[in-house]
Every structure is written in C-alpha cells, then in structure tokens.
Amino acid sequence: MFINYEHENHVYNVTVERREKYFFITYDNTEYRVEAEEIKPGHLKIKLGDRILKSVITEGEKEKYVFVEGDVFYVKNVELTGTKKTKKEGEGSLNSPISGKVVKVEVKVGDKVSKGDVLMVIEAMKMEYLIRAPDNGKITKINFNENDQIEIGQTTVEMKKS
Amino acid sequence: MMLTKVLVANRGEIAVRIIRACQEMGINTVAVYSEVDKEAPHVQIADETINLGDPTPIASYLNIPKIIESAQKIGADAIHPGYGFLAENPDFAQSCEDVGIKFIGPNPKVISLMGDKIAAKKTMKNAGVPVIPGYSGEKQDISSLVKEGKKIGFPLLVKAAAGGGGKGMRIAHSEDILEESIESAKRESKSAFGNDTVFLEKYLEKPRHIEFQILGDEYGNVIHLFERECSIQRRHQKIIEESPSPVMDVKLRKKMGEAAIKAAEAVGYTNAGTVEFMVDGDLNFYFMEMNTRLQVEHPVTELTTGIDLAKWQLKIADGKELSIKQNQIMQRGHAIECRIYAEDPANGFLPSVGTLQKVEPPRGPNIRDDSGIYTGMKITPYYDPMLSKLIVNAENRDECINKIIWALSRYVILGVKTNISFLIKVLDHMEFRKGNITTHFIDNYFKDWISSKKGLPIEAIIALSVYDSIHSRTEEVVRYKESDPHSPWKHVGRWRMGVEI
Numbered sequence: 326m327f328i329n330y331e332h333e334n335h336v337y338n339v340t341v342e343r344r345e346k347y348f349f350i351t352y353d354n355t356e357y358r359v360e361a362e363e364i365k366p367g368h369l370k371i372k373l374g375d376r377i378l379k380s381v382i383t384e385g386e387k388e389k390y391v392f393v394e395g396d397v398f399y400v401k402n403v404e405l406t407g408t409k410k411t412k413k414e415g416e417g418s419l420n421s422p423i424s425g426k427v428v429k430v431e432v433k434v435g436d437k438v439s440k441g442d443v444l445m446v447i448e449a450m451k452m453e454y455l456i457r458a459p460d461n462g463k464i465t466k467i468n469f470n471e472n473d474q475i476e477i478g479q480t481t482v483e484m485k486k487s
Numbered sequence: 488m489m490l491t492k493v494l495v496a497n498r499g500e501i502a503v504r505i506i507r508a509c510q511e512m513g514i515n516t517v518a519v520y521s522e523v524d525k526e527a528p529h530v531q532i533a534d535e536t537i538n539l540g541d542p543t544p545i546a547s548y549l550n551i552p553k554i555i556e557s558a559q560k561i562g563a564d565a566i567h568p569g570y571g572f573l574a575e576n577p578d579f580a581q582s583c584e585d586v587g588i589k590f591i592g593p594n595p596k597v598i599s600l601m602g603d604k605i606a607a608k609k610t611m612k613n614a615g616v617p618v619i620p621g622y623s624g625e626k627q628d629i630s631s632l633v634k635e636g637k638k639i640g641f642p643l644l645v646k647a648a649a650g651g652g653g654k655g656m657r658i659a660h661s662e663d664i665l666e667e668s669i670e671s672a673k674r675e676s677k678s679a680f681g682n683d684t685v686f687l688e689k690y691l692e693k694p695r696h697i698e699f700q701i702l703g704d705e706y707g708n709v710i711h712l713f714e715r716e717c718s719i720q721r722r723h724q725k726i727i728e729e730s731p732s733p734v735m736d737v738k739l740r741k742k743m744g745e746a747a748i749k750a751a752e753a754v755g756y757t758n759a760g761t762v763e764f765m766v767d768g769d770l771n772f773y774f775m776e777m778n779t780r781l782q783v784e785h786p787v788t789e790l791t792t793g794i795d796l797a798k799w800q801l802k803i804a805d806g807k808e809l810s811i812k813q814n815q816i817m818q819r820g821h822a823i824e825c826r827i828y829a830e831d832p833a834n835g836f837l838p839s840v841g842t843l844q845k846v847e848p849p850r851g852p853n854i855r856d857d858s859g860i861y862t863g864m865k866i867t868p869y870y871d872p873m874l875s876k877l878i879v880n881a882e883n884r885d886e887c888i889n890k891i892i893w894a895l896s897r898y899v900i901l902g903v904k905t906n907i908s909f910l911i912k913v914l915d916h917m918e919f920r921k922g923n924i925t926t927h928f929i930d931n932y933f934k935d936w937i938s939s940k941k942g943l944p945i946e947a948i949i950a951l952s953v954y955d956s957i958h959s960r961t962e963e964v965v966r967y968k969e970s971d972p973h974s975p976w977k978h979v980g981r982w983r984m985g986v987e988i
Contacts, residue, residue: 328955332943336892341952350952354943361953367845369950381899383844389954390844391947395896396908398947402955 331401334424334477336449370387419456424477425449427469432482434466445469445481462486490514490565490589490805494537494558495529496579497569498548500876501781502529505567508797509723519554519565521547523867528859535561543871548572551579558588565589565804571871574780591804593703593757593779600754601777611774614753616746619765619773623648623687631869632669636687639664645669647676648684655679656692693768693925696720697732699747700788701760702799704809709751711744711848712788712796713818715761718924719913721836726929727913728784729823732789733884735920743772747978750774759785759800780955783826783876786855790822790880797954810867820908821887822880825895825914831904833937838872844902849894853880874900884922888914909936 330337332369350357360372371378381392391398403422429446432438438458445456466483469475493509494517495502506529507515518533521542530536537557539547547553549572558566566583568574576590577599583590592598601607608618622635636643636659645668647655651914655676657668669685669825677683700712716732717725731740747762761778785796794811803809830836843864849855858875867873881887895911913919916932924933 326951326956326960330943330948330951335942337943337948339948339952341956343956348949348953348956350501350949352948352952357945357949359949359953362955363957364781367954369953371949371953373946373949378950380946380954381845381847381901382950382954383901385842386904387846389951390901391945392845392899393946395911395945396947397901397905398943400943400951448635466603487856 329403331403331423332398336403336423340395419444419459419481421447421454421456421475421477421479423447423449423454425454425475427471427475427481428453428474430467430469430471430482432467434463434464434467437487438462438464438484444484447475447481457483458484460484462487490801492517492561492563493565493567493591493801494519494554494561494563495533495567495569496548496554496573497567497571497929498524498527498529498870499873500857501569501783503532503859504677504857505569505797506533508795509567509577509802512798513799513803517558517561519548519557521869523869527864528861539563542867544869551576551582554579555582555586555588558583559586563588565591565801567591567800568780570780570783575778577602581792582596591607591758591800591805593760594755597754597756597835598779601779602898604776607776608774608856610753610921611750614749616750616774617772618752619689619691619775621686623686627684629666629669632687634667636665636669636752639689640688642690642692643668644688644690645672646688646862647672647680647682647685648686649676649680649682655685691765691767691773692717694764694927695732695734695766695924696775696926697743697766697772698737698761698782699744700782700785701747701751701756701762702796702803702809703751703756703758703760704803706804706808707752707755707912708809709748709756710809710811710813710816712794712816713745714740714743715782715784715787716924717784718926719919719928720926725784726826726828726910727823728787729884730787731818731820731821731913733924733984734770739770746772746774750777758803759796761845783873784824786857786876786878787822787880789825790855790878791818791820792816794818794972799843820880820882821884822878823887823891823914824876824878825891825910826873827875827877827898827900827910828906829866829874829903830906832906836906839904840868843900845899846901847899848875848877849897851894853890854894855879855967860900874903874905886922888920909933912936 328336328339342349344372346360348359348361359485364370367383369380383390383415388399388401425447428448431443439461442458443455447454463486468480492515492852495505509516516533517535518529519537519539520530521539523542559823566588573579575598577595580590580595580598612618620639641661645657655672657672659665659668672685675856695718697714697716699714703709714732715728715730750762757887759781761782763775764772765775766772775853831839837905846860848864855878860874879891881890892911895907
C-alpha cells in the first residue's frame with residue numbers, strides 16, 4: 326500500500342507491503358525489511374537488522390501520535406493526487422494544505438468554475454496537490470503565480486459562491 | 488485527638504499522594520473537585536467526594552468558605568492543603584482553626600510571618616541565621632544608598648521594591664558605576680511601577696538554590712532531613728531536583744542543617760516545612776525564605792532517607808511526638824526528580840492542552856511516578872500544567888542520572904506536548920553530569936533551545952508504516968496487475984520477490 330505521512334509541513338511518501346510478520350517498507354529509494362508484531366494494542370516491536378525498535382502509536386481525532394525511542398511525533402496521513410479514496414478533512418478548502426511551489430494556475434480572475442474544478446496545482450516533496458473548487462462560483466482573486474513559493478495555510482485563490 | 492477523616496483541599500498528583508498516605512494509616516478521606524475534575528484520579532480514589540462546581544480556581548480550589556463549609560458538613564476533622572492553592576494562606580489556616588478543624592501545617596501566625604519576605608529575613612537575621620547582606624531601609628536618597636551599597640560590597644544588586652520580571656534591576660560590579668546604577672534603576676522603576684524605592688543586596692555569583700527539609704512536632708522537637716538541590720529552574724520554576732546536592736560536603740551539610748533547625752525553632756515551626764538557602768560559588772549560604780508546606784520535590788528526600796513525609800504530616804497534626812532523632816537519620820544513595828509539564832518545548836514552552844490519548848509511565852526498580860493523569864483525561868487550561876513527577880533513586884549520582892534518562896525515554900504520554908525531550912537534554916548535558924549547576928544553568932546552556940530533531944526519523948516512518956499496514960481495513964493494493972487469470976502471482980497472496988537494495 327502507498328501511504329503519505331505529513332509531519333511539520335513535509336510529506337513522506339512510503340510504500341509498505343506485508344507478508345505475515347514481515348514488512349517491506351520503501352522510503353526515499355531505500356527498502357527496509359523488518360520483522361514486526363503488535364504486542365499489545367498500539368505497541369509495536371520491530372526488528373530492524375540487529376536493532377529492536379519499540380514504538381507506541383495512538384490515533385487522535387486528526388493525527389497519529391508516534392512514540393519512538395523517547396521522542397514523540399505528531400503525524401497526519403494525507404491523500405495525494407491520483408488517489409481517489411475517502412474524502413479527507415480540509416477538502417474543499419482554498420488554503421494550501423502544504424508548503425511548496427505553485428506549478429500551475431488553471432484559472433484567471435472572472436472565470437466561472439464548477440465544483441471540483443482544479444484551480445491550482447502545488448508541488449511539494451515531488452508530489453502534486455490539487456486545489457479544487459469547493460463550490461460552483463466565480464474567481465475573484467488569485468494570490469499566487471506559477472513558480473511562487475506557497476506556505477501551508479495560505480489562501481491560494483479567492484472565489485465567490487454562485 | 489485522633490484523626491478520623493481528612494479533607495484534601497487540592498487536586499492532581501499531590502491530592503493522590505495525600506489520600507494514599509491517609510489510607511495507609513486507616514484515615515478516611517474526602518476529595519474536593521471542580522466540574523472539570525470529576526473523573527480525576529484523586530476523586531476516584533477518595534472515600535467521599537464533594538463537588539465544588541465552577542472550575543475557575545477562585546470559585547473552587549481557592550474558595551475558602553465553600554471548602555470550610557464542605558468540611559464541616561461531611562464531618563472532616565482535619566484539612567490537608569497540599570501545595571499551591573491555599574497551602575500558604577494564613578486566612579485559610581485561621582478559618583480552619585476558628586471552626587475547630589485541624590489545619591495540617593504550621594499555625595497561621597507562622598504562615599503569615601514567613602509569607603512576608605522582609606519580616607522573615609529580619610526574624611532569621613535576629614536568630615543568627617545568615618541572610619544575604621542588603622539594605623531595604625527608608626533612606627532613599629542617592630548618597631545614602633551609595634553609602635549603604637559600599638558597606639555591603641560588590642558585586643551589588645540594585646532592585647526595585649515594586650519590581651518583577653527584571654525591571655528596575657541592575658548589577659553594579661564596582662563602586663564606579665554604583666551611583667549610575669541606582670539612578671537608572673530608580674528611573675526605570677518609576678516609569679514601570681510608579682514607585683522608585685529600591686533595595687540593595689549582595690549579588691551572588693554562581694548561585695545555587697539548596698533547601699533543607701524540616702519536620703517539627705508540637706512538643707518543640709525539630710529535625711532536618713538533609714538537603715535538596717533545586718538549582719535547575721526555567722523561569723524561576725524548578726524542573727529537576729535532587730538529593731544530595733553535588734556540591735555538599737559533610738561540614739557544609741552540618742552547618743546548613745543546624746541553620747535550618749535554628750530557623751525553624753526561631754518561629755516555633757510545626758509540621759513539615761522547607762528552609763530555602765542560596766549558596767554562592769564560595770559555598771557561603773544565606774537564608775532566602777521558608778516554605779510552610781509540603782514541597783513538590785519532597786519525594787527525593789523520602790527516597791534518600793526512607794522517611795514518609797506525608798505520613799509524618801498527618802502524625803504530627805494528630806499530636807504524635809517525633810519518634811525519629813536527628814542522629815538516626817541517614818542519607819542513602821541518590822535521588823532525582825523531574826517535573827513533567829504539558830508544554831511544548833518547540834513552541835516557547837507554551838502550555839499544551841488536549842486529551843491524553845495514551846499514558847504509560849515507565850516501571851522498574853526504584854522508579855516512582857507521582858502522577859494525577861490517565862489515558863483519556865483532558866488537560867484544561869485552568870490549572871498548573873504539571874502532569875506528573877518522575878522520581879528515581881540509585882546508588883550514586885551517575886547511575887541515578889542514567890536511570891532517570893532511561894525512564895524518561897520510556898515515559899509514554901501521547902496527546903499533549905510535554906517537556907520530556909527537554910528534560911533528557913538537560914540531564915545529559917556534560918556540565919549537569921559534572922554537577923556544575925547554578926540557577927543560571929538553563930539560561931546559560933539552553934536559552935534558545937529548540938528540539939534538534941528535524942523531520943521524521945526513519946524509525947518513526949517504519950513504525951507508522953507497520954502500524955498502518957496492520958490496521959489497514961482495505962485490501963492490499965496489488966502492485967503488479969496481472970491480466971493472466973492463471974498467473975502464479977495471483978495465488979501467492981502478499982508474497983513478493985524480496986529485492987535487497
């Protein structure tokens with residue numbers, strides 16, 4: 326399966342395949358073969374080469390909390406372009422979900438758009454994020470041009486619902 | 488008298504600590520709680536409970552009439568105030584006394600005297616306990632102040648009487664800049680507080696905060712239970728405490744212990760208390776203040792002396808005589824306490840609120856976790872953000888540091904941010920390990936500290952992928968689509984060719 330983890334504005338693109346207690350994890354062009362089991366709910370014991378990793382993971386409302394070797398990380402699973410899975414939180418927002426570069430602006434001021442139309446494409450960590458129109462309406466302002474840097478939470482375009 | 492029912496006018500770990508001590512002694516317990524604490528651990532373990540309503544402290548845990556009335560109604564014969572809230576409020580102690588309820592602590596007069604920092608120092612000075620040389624007199628003209636300053640010596644601290652937050656504060660390192668320092672402190676104080684009265688005090692180089700635990704009964708017996716080193720503080724809040732102090736030797740300990748007892752006797756102190764001293768780089772020590780309560784950091788004393796302070800508080804309040812003599816008290820091994828706060832070190836240590844998704848304290852020999860939290864508990868902004876105190880003891884300081892780092896790195900608290908990673912960094916600092924600590928330690932070495940961990944380490948990525956893979960509800964994505972219905976790959980399930988890269 327393909328998974329994208331977001332942590333502090335970065336997206337980590339991982340694939341994992343499982344065969345019983347063995348897991349094959351590919352991240353950043355490296356494959357890790359580990360033996361792992363969930364010893365009790367949320368508690369993982371992972372054998373990575375000669376090392377034994379112990380980790381505790383719980384799920385909050387929006388994010389996962391990962392405790393590993395004394396440190397805690399807050400991580401979100403995010404959906405990226407090309408996946409058509411369940412609706413994710415934040416969908417329909419005109420705010421950028423990620424910090425990255427604007428690679429394409431698909432509309433101009435005054436354009437009429439329908440719900441679901443792609444308005445802008447943002448690239449981060451070699452992944453593309455699509456900003457789609459949350460409703461039918463008219464574009465009133467475009468805040469970023471192609472090749473601009475955009476930060477998480479910034480408003481991409483503004484539109485008036487019709 | 489015999490204590491039969493004690494109301495604990497507090498919350499969190501200290502209420503739990505006191506209720507447990509009562510239970511061990513067969514005393515019934517009453518917990519009080521505010522609306523947001525109705526499922527808190529201290530409420531769960533107490534025999535009886537009283538709802539104080541509104542979570543704002545002033546309406547609940549600081550509400551003297553309500554607490555007194557509750558205690559009377561439920562038939563409590565004593566009230567334990569814990570620390571914080573009403574613990575050092577002489578009016579509260581007096582109100583208890585007025586209605587015939589035993590206040591577990593010293594009498595209201597002592598609380599009141601020790602609460603007035605200037606009067607406390609005067610009392611101690613008269614009793615022959617060393618205090619920091621200083622001037623806090625009426626004469627406020629520049630030439631009188633310069634004269635007094637020269638008498639005290641240098642370096643000299645000039646501070647605004649109405650001061651706070653470093654405003655109106657100057658350090659004069661020599662006589663040449665004394666006049667100028669006094670004038671500018673006065674100017675700043677005038678504009679910040681509308682009052683230009685200043686105090687002068689000897690400025691201590693390499694100051695340490697070292698305190699002595701005291702127990703006094705109602706028959707005039709006073710003992711001390713050695714020192715606690717509490718120099719590691721962040722914005723005047725202690726975060727790591729230990730006993731013994733790495734700077735202490737037999738001679739100094741004896742001298743300071745005697746001074747602490749003298750301080751307690753000077754005011755007729757009863758019950759548990761703490762005498763705080765500042766110790767300078769040359770090991771001169773000066774009385775700072777006396778805390779008329781059980782301290783947050785009392786466990787390090789319990790672990791190095793084997794004496795249960797909470798139980799002794801109850802016994803003394805019950806009119807028992809101190810059965811331990813000074814020469815019977817031994818200090819054994821080393822103990823360290825870390826205060827775990829719900830605060831975000833990566834975000835200026837701002838308090839972090841939220842729901843605790845998982846709480847799992849470390850376990851093992853000589854590891855003590857005094858906590859008032861549980862999985863599912865909501866951390867609200869109403870009260871102090873301390874979640875728990877982790878205390879460990881070991882044969883010596885080195886082993887103790889290693890042990891507490893081990894334990895902290897296995898303390899699972901998920902759902903709010905905590906200062907655990909920061910505590911580990913401080914404990915692991917070379918100068919901390921050497922025992923070279925002062926009250927400036929955090930400012931000196933961790934002033935602009937932010938977590939050095941950047942990004943998600945591969946260990947976390949692996950753990951997450953394993954977790955998601957185990958918990959995935961959808962079928963495994965078929966990586967290589969096969970058009971041939973008879974292909975062997977169709978029938979091997981999740982098996983694949985392992986390619987080592």
